[in-house]
Structures are given as C-alpha cells and as structure tokens.
Amino acid sequence: MTVYEPPVSIYGPVTDWATDFDHADPAYNRNAHAIWGELRDTCPVAHSDRYGGTWLPVTHETVREIAYDTENFTSRAVVVSTVVPDDPAPIGGAPPITSDPPFHHDARRLLLPPFSPKKIAEWEDEVRILCHSLLDAMEAKIAAGEPVDAALDYAQHIPVNVISRMLGFPLEDDDIFRGFVHDILESINGEPEERIRSFERIDAYLLAQIEDHRANPRDDLTSYLMDVEMYGEKLPDNMVGGVILLLLVAGIDTTWSAIGSSIWHLATHADDRRRLVADPSLMTTAIEEFLRAYAPVTMARLVAKDHDFHGCPMKKDEWVLLPFPAANLDPAEFADADKVLIDRQENRHAAFGLGIHRCLGSNLARLELRVAVEEFIARFPDFELDGTVDDVVWSVGQIRGPRELPVRVPNR
Numbered sequence: 001m002t003v004y005e006p007p008v009s010i011y012g013p014v015t016d017w018a019t020d021f022d023h024a025d026p027a028y029n030r031n032a033h034a035i036w037g038e039l040r041d042t043c044p045v046a047h048s049d050r051y052g053g054t055w056l057p058v059t060h061e062t063v064r065e066i067a068y069d070t071e072n073f074t075s076r077a078v079v080v081s082t083v084v085p086d087d088p089a090p091i092g093g094a095p096p097i098t099s100d101p102p103f104h105h106d107a108r109r110l111l112l113p114p115f116s117p118k119k120i121a122e123w124e125d126e127v128r129i130l131c132h133s134l135l136d137a138m139e140a141k142i143a144a145g146e147p148v149d150a151a152l153d154y155a156q157h158i159p160v161n162v163i164s165r166m167l168g169f170p171l172e173d174d175d176i177f178r179g180f181v182h183d184i185l186e187s188i189n190g191e192p193e194e195r196i197r198s199f200e201r202i203d204a205y206l207l208a209q210i211e212d213h214r215a216n217p218r219d220d221l222t223s224y225l226m227d228v229e230m231y232g233e234k235l236p237d238n239m240v241g242g243v244i245l246l247l248l249v250a251g252i253d254t255t256w257s258a259i260g261s262s263i264w265h266l267a268t269h270a271d272d273r274r275r276l277v278a279d280p281s282l283m284t285t286a287i288e289e290f291l292r293a294y295a296p297v298t299m300a301r302l303v304a305k306d307h308d309f310h311g312c313p314m315k316k317d318e319w320v321l322l323p324f325p326a327a328n329l330d331p332a333e334f335a336d337a338d339k340v341l342i343d344r345q346e347n348r349h350a351a352f353g354l355g356i357h358r359c360l361g362s363n364l365a366r367l368e369l370r371v372a373v374e375e376f377i378a379r380f381p382d383f384e385l386d387g388t389v390d391d392v393v394w395s396v397g398q399i400r401g402p403r404e405l406p407v408r409v410p411n412r
C-alpha cells in the first residue's frame, strides 16, 4: 500500500491566503474552514498569480453564479494545475465533466442509465460485504496489537473497489488507480513535464483495458461505454478512455474523502458518535450533514472570455476554483453554518455541485458513504482518534479529506 507524500511545489509556501493562495499547499486543506471564514469576511473573491492566475470565490452566491454561468466560464479544464490540457471546448478530455453546452447534455445522458437509483441500489450488498471484510482485517490488526487507521485501512479501499468492479478492471490494480488519482488531483503544482508523463501513463493503461474489453467483451460499464451510441455512432476509444478516467477520478478520492471526514467527525465528537449509535434513524440526516459540513469536492473552471465579475477583472484562461465546501459553510445560506447538526432537517447543500454538472454519481456516493459509516460504528461503537488532531494527515488540492486517520478502539 502506498502512502503518498505531498508534491514538491514549484511555487513554494503561501505567504498570504487573500493574494497568494494555493490550494495545494498542505496548510490549505488542513485549515480550510478558517481560511474560507476569514476570506468570506474580508475578501470574498481572492486572487493568486499561481498557475497563471487563479480566482477563489468563497460565498454561496458567487460560487453558484459561476457554476450556472457557462457563457463566461468553461469546464474545458476542471483541475487547476501547472498544465492546461489542450482538449478544446465544448467536449474536453473527460466528458461530460469537461464539456460545455450543448455537447454536455448529450454526453451526460449516456451515463444516466448505469447510475440510476435502481441500478446503484443493486450494489448495496456488495458494498456491505466489502466493508465487513475490511473491518475484519482491522479487528485482526487490533487483536495483534497493531495500530489501525480509518483512512488507510478502511475508507480508501471502498470506492476504488466498487468502481473497479463496475468498470470490470482488475481489483488488484487498486494501488495503480489511487496512484493515477494522486497524480491528477494532488501532484498539481509540480513540474509540468512530470504531469504530462503521468497523463501518458494513464492513457496507455486505459487504452490497454479498452483493448482487453474489445477482445473479451463482458457485462460491465467499460463494455457499455464501448457499445453505446451517440449521434448514431459508437464512441471513439479516446472518448471511452476520457469517460472512464472521469469515473475513476470522480469516484475514488471524492467518496474516500467523504467517508474519512465523516469518521473523523465521529472520532472527534463523542456526543454525536454516541447519539448516532443509539439512534440509527438519524443516519440519513447525519450523512447529509457530513456532506454539507465536510464536502470534499472543489471544482474549477477556466475564464472563457475577459469580463468583470463583481469588480474582479477576470482574464480569459485564468482559473476559477469553485469551492462547494466553502459555499456550504456560508452563514448567509445556512443557519448555524459552522455547527455540525446531525439532525439538521433542511439541508440543501452544494456538496454535489450546482448547475448542469451536478454529480452523476451521487446515488453511488451516498450508498457507499451510508453503508461505510453504518458498518464502522456497528463494529466499533466506541472508537476515537488515536493521538491528536495534528496526527491526522489531510489531502492536498481540490479534494479535501483525511489521508491518514489513526483511530483506537478502547477495550479491544
């Protein structure tokens, strides 16, 4: 199992979060709630010269306005990095997330059947069996007196296993997939040449999987994507590869982070943990509240043309981060926005995005998150953090979640 180091930045440490921010600085995700809170009060749209120019709106209103504005902002590239992909709009390299209207609508429609609520519900038993086997392995480690980690031993394995099964990819390649996702989402402020090489490695792997499915078709999502037609024709291999890459990237780090953050909350808030264990009927509202309070996904856009955004002179091809997690913490949108209320009744959070790109995998994400939390607290009703909050290692970049989360289970 690989534990990834933060990338070596070509920019160096951040000096000021309002004028020089960098979401790939390890201090950003660790302190994100405080940084967003301060920016919201002082500078609701921050700017940094890094990555060729990047804007960071932090209010719900500005994040929503940009997410809905597909004229002034393009999704051609959605991960801020030292390399801007050259795939042109409106398709981009990983449809539909990199696509703009009108193409986006048609590309998105292809993915609706395999991610429908009914299709996803069929996965519940498999997710539960997987969680049991991971928890069995954790119990064995505890019995042997070894330390256990809720991110490394549990959360990180669940989404990668499920999406690999859906795609019909070798389950033993899970470390390779996590490596891809790490390269794409975390190694964003490194040397551009290394980033380009990592994309070439990913493309070669995906094309080999497509060839394997061509030679041995089977009943899985990869074969579905190779058979499905758009405008009366099958998809070219590079588009099949782009959609698969999106599913790997969108499906793995996001849900792993959501599971990890939920367990982090329960490990550090014993009252909420005891309450949820005692009253499982709170699970639905608790899961939605964890998604609101610890939303893992910030997406990005490129500015499509020079324009003024509420006094900010945005220039074509500058980046704009869309921190849905910051929008979820805006007191102008949510009462008691800074409190985690596991019985919150009204909760129209933006964890799954706003506008036309709203998450297509939300049924699967909610299923994995709910089952993972249910099974974890059923097995370990009285777990807690092992050490202090400083022993928790957070991801870097646009997906926020714990990457190392040491826990201990008293009396075991």
Ligand code: HEM
Pocket: 067, 075, 078, 096, 097, 098, 108, 111, 163, 246, 247, 250, 251, 252, 254, 255, 258, 295, 296, 297, 298, 299, 300, 324, 350, 351, 352, 353, 354, 356, 357, 358, 359, 360, 361, 362, 364, 365, 366
């Ligand atoms: C807790 C877990 C997840 C969260 C918080 C999340 C969040 C998001 C967000 C915020 C977007 C909007 C992107 C944008 O505006 O540019 C998005 C899009 C998307 N997500 Fe998720 N996601 C999660 C899990 C998943 C899973 C498990 C899958 C599938 C395997 C998935 C597939 C997608 C796809 C295909 C899109 C693109 C939709 C489009 O462009 O029309 N997501 N997700």
